[in-house]
Amino acid sequence: MTDKRAELRTPPEATIIHPPSAISSFLPVLHLRSRVLQAIRRWFGEHDFIEVETPVRLAAPALELHINAEPAGDRFLRTSPELHMKRLMAAGAPRIFQMGPCFRRGERGSRHNPEYTMLEWYRVDAGYAEVLMDTKMLLLAVAREVKGTTELTYQGRPLALAPFWERLTVAEAFLRWAGWDPTKVYDADRFDFDLVEKVEPRLPREVPVILTDYPAAAAALSRRKPDNSAVAERWELYLGGLEIANAYSELTDPVEQRARFAECAAARAAAGRPVYPLDEDFLAELGRMPPTGGIALGVDRLVMILADLATLDDLLPFRE
Amino acid sequence: MYSASDLRKGLKIEMDGVPYDIVEYEFYRPGKGQAMYKCRIRNLLNGNVTDKTFREVDGIGEPNLEEREMQYSYNDGEHFVFLENRTYEQITLNPEVLGDQKYFLTEDMTVKVLFHNDRAIVVTLPSYVEKKIISTEPGARGDTATNVTKAAKIDTGYEIRVPLFINEGDLVRIDTRNGAYAERVTKK
Numbered sequence: 001m002t003d004k005r006a007e008l009r010t011p012p013e014a015t016i017i018h019p020p021s022a023i024s025s026f027l028p029v030l031h032l033r034s035r036v037l038q039a040i041r042r043w044f045g046e047h048d049f050i051e052v053e054t055p056v057r058l059a060a061p062a063l064e065l066h067i068n069a070e071p072a073g074d075r076f077l078r079t080s081p082e083l084h085m086k087r088l089m090a091a092g093a094p095r096i097f098q099m100g101p102c103f104r105r106g107e108r109g110s111r112h113n114p115e116y117t118m119l120e121w122y123r124v125d126a127g128y129a130e131v132l133m134d135t136k137m138l139l140l141a142v143a144r145e146v147k148g149t150t151e152l153t154y155q156g157r158p159l160a161l162a163p164f165w166e167r168l169t170v171a172e173a174f175l176r177w178a179g180w181d182p183t184k185v186y187d188a189d190r191f192d193f194d195l196v197e198k199v200e201p202r203l204p205r206e207v208p209v210i211l212t213d214y215p216a217a218a219a220a221l222s223r224r225k226p227d228n229s230a231v232a233e234r235w236e237l238y239l240g241g242l243e244i245a246n247a248y249s250e251l252t253d254p255v256e257q258r259a260r261f262a263e264c265a266a267a268r269a270a271a272g273r274p275v276y277p278l279d280e281d282f283l284a285e286l287g288r289m290p291p292t293g294g295i296a297l298g299v300d301r302l303v304m305i306l307a308d309l310a311t312l313d314d315l316l317p318f319r320e
Numbered sequence: 321m322y323s324a325s326d327l328r329k330g331l332k333i334e335m336d337g338v339p340y341d342i343v344e345y346e347f348y349r350p351g352k353g354q355a356m357y358k359c360r361i362r363n364l365l366n367g368n369v370t371d372k373t374f375r376e377v378d379g380i381g382e383p384n385l386e387e388r389e390m391q392y393s394y395n396d397g398e399h400f401v402f403l404e405n406r407t408y409e410q411i412t413l414n415p416e417v418l419g420d421q422k423y424f425l426t427e428d429m430t431v432k433v434l435f436h437n438d439r440a441i442v443v444t445l446p447s448y449v450e451k452k453i454i455s456t457e458p459g460a461r462g463d464t465a466t467n468v469t470k471a472a473k474i475d476t477g478y479e480i481r482v483p484l485f486i487n488e489g490d491l492v493r494i495d496t497r498n499g500a501y502a503e504r505v506t507k508k
Contacts, residue, residue: 066353195351195353196373243351
């Protein structure tokens with residue numbers, strides 16, 4: 001059509017995500033997803049991790065400035081299982097993993113769904129570097145088992161899971177593509193905006209990318225780097241440009257953790273968002289948690305990569 | 321003012337005095353960061369489409385828009401004149417505002433006119449209009465295939481693709497939203 005203005009008159013059409021007749025077309029993807037879940041469980045079993053299940057309904061969900069919990073009666077659906085899993089680590093568990101549903105209010109987009117499957121694992125006497133090794137081994141094992149290869153194709157571009165993973169510090173990436181260093185002077189608004197508009201679109205897609213060493217202010221539950229307290233030991237994994245996982249050297253200092261929660265609660269109140277009660281049991285036990293590396297990995301997005309799907313609409317048969 | 325969480329497909333917003341409508345909308349929240357709303361927006365004045373990312377903290381302008389029903393009256397050779405029946409208010413529009421819609425107007429047709437700050441910017445016709453084919457190659461008799469098309473002209477001079485079985489003098493229904501042939505009209 002040559003008449004651009006004619007587009008203006010087109011009324012917005014109603015969107016039907018998946019009519020009932022389309023559900024059967026999801027069966028092959030569900031099969032692949034099932035094999036991914038089995039491969040993940042097998043890998044953790046072989047590496048002496050215990051699978052745990054922790055509460056889904058929480059009185060005190062973790063305080064994060066930008067993550068909103070879905071109310072469920074007098075409680076909240078978990079946005080992450082991390083506080084209970086850390087209590088298990090504080091109680092002496094050496095290696096634990098959990099794979100189950102998490103819920104985030106209002107998050108719906110082609111890469112977000114208000115409920116999704118999270119894989120979290122924690123390893124004792126470890127930090128974010130050890131968890132990176134776990135992640136590499138896990139993803140290679142899963143890809144080999146499910147796809148028979150670590151040479152993937154995602155949305156028409158090659159994605160080689162081995163042997164090389166690109167590692168970029170946040171400072172390097174921002175200096176290169178956004179022209180400033182958020183670990184020197186942090187500006188939260190500008191950080192998020194430039195991350196989405198300038199950095200993420202330019203990350204390499206042919207290899208896994210680790211964006212690492214975040215400004216401490218952008219990592220509420222992670223340990224600061226011993227040699228640079230402005231930087232937190234946090235990394236994020238990107239596959240094919242898609243953010244897949246977030247890892248921490250976990251913060252084990254209950255005093256600093258309480259202070260960060262309080263700061264976050266104040267910021268949430270100032271932004272007019274609900275403020276959740278502090279999890280006092282978690283804070284009381286955190287001091288007993290040994291040095292621990294932890295990570296949360298989005299299983300739905302990982303399956304999107306392995307199944308070469310562009311959006312969650314192609315993955316989830318019962319999409320709201 | 322709208323806030324970013326009001327954004328959705330079809331919402332009309334204003335930036336720098338220009339009204340836009342949101343054609344595509346995507347929620348995105350990076351890592352632990354704030355929500356972003358990646359939008360594809362269409363300039364309601366010229367139809368141009370651009371990308372714009374809004375942050376949760378961004379206030380977004382609400383355009384002063386009003387839609388009124390008016391009747392098409394006549395074309396003075398250059399401009400198109402519409403009347404509001406109730407008030408007898410008259411507006412005169414340049415052909416550019418109408419685009420290809422100008423070929424589908426008929427006398428007394430009721431249209432919806434969108435005003436931005438009292439200036440008419442978009443005219444929406446009924447979704448379907450009936451027009452007579454004034455010229456086309458003769459069709460193959462008995463050929464009822466609809467996937468093979470040929471050129472035809474309607475009485476206002478607009479060119480359209482029609483199935484082979486359409487002949488000169490036939491009445492056809494045209495979808496004004498995309499300017500395409502919809503079906504043949506058989507008058508009983």
